[in-house]
Amino acid sequence: MSANPIDWNGAAAPLTDDLIAVRRQLHRFPELSFEERETARLVADRLARLGLTCRTGFGGHGVVADIVGDAAGPTIALRADMDALPIAEETGLPFASERPGAMHACGHDAHTAMLLGAAELLVRSRSTLKGTVRLIFQSAEEINAGAKAMIREGVLEGVGEIYGLHNLPTLSAGFASVRPGPLMGSVDRIEIEIEGKGAHGAIPDQGIDPIVCASAIVMSLQSLVSRETSPFEPVVVTIGSIHGGRR
Known part of the structure; x- marks a missing residue:
């Protein structure tokens, strides 16, 4: 310039x-x-x-x-x-x-x-x-x-x-925010397929409930924040979609 x-x-x-x-x-x-x-x-x-x-x-x-x-x-x-x-x-x-x-x-x-x-x-x-x-x-x-x-x-x-840049509605007009390293969230696509075993809802002990398994996985993934990353780094893990059952 x-x-x-x-x-x-x-x-x-x-x-x-x-x-x-x-x-x-x-x-x-x-x-x-x-x-x-x-x-x-x-x-x-x-x-x-x-x-x-x-x-x-x-x-x-x-x-x-x-x-x-x-x-x-x-x-x-x-x-x-x-x-x-x-x-x-x-x-x-x-x-x-x-x-x-x-x-x-x-x-x-x-x-x-x-x-x-x-x-x-x-x-x-x-x-x-x-x-x-x-x-x-x-x-x-x-x-x-x-x-x-x-x-x-x-x-x-x-x-x-x-x-590049990204808008941030919580930042006052006329200001820009920068920092070393990651600043905003990113997206990654993951697919985890869980195969269960069917059973009547009244006797779940006779089957393997994939929805409970999937829920446990979603909750366990939050430990990536509390146990796998530095407390001095801002980290968020959000699962955007989960599908289970037929009705």
Whole structure:
């Protein structure tokens, strides 16, 4: 970057209303993981208006574009996720989801709008850049699959550093929070299948109850926090889904 400081807040202020409108548009029409076709199209269209060449369909519906500075230097990446969650919105907001059973409850609509805003500012400041900024709009973050797919297709080739962020509604506007190491929760997919033995509910001693077994496993997994990790590290273990029985 240039040695002369840039007033980024001042440069960003005129973009505020437009980016709010973009975020609300995305919020009205959320798309689930690996279904972000319209979102990706909106992103690609706006990047094209900035004169950027986009690569689409990257690891699903991911969109990638490079902003090449006027001087040589390293490549860093900025990343935002685009997918929504399978949740029915009940906020009553004028820009609430118009798609039943889908909602941007995790704020990826805001993340996408933020990176589009950053793209516009960086394009305007291209002459001050020493190197390349790669913009990565990722699909399928919520199912822990989109990043892996994009990496397999080479999205990080040549990238020396990558930066992202996540909104935090409990943090006051205008502030950012950082810390060494992990900061927010991540998702992992695990499947444990328990095979029991059927019996009438009135005589459970004649069978093997897999629901009781599954419940014991869920409770025992909490000992990972109390007995397997340092008390100085924030850790949470949440099992998101359990299925048992037929009725």
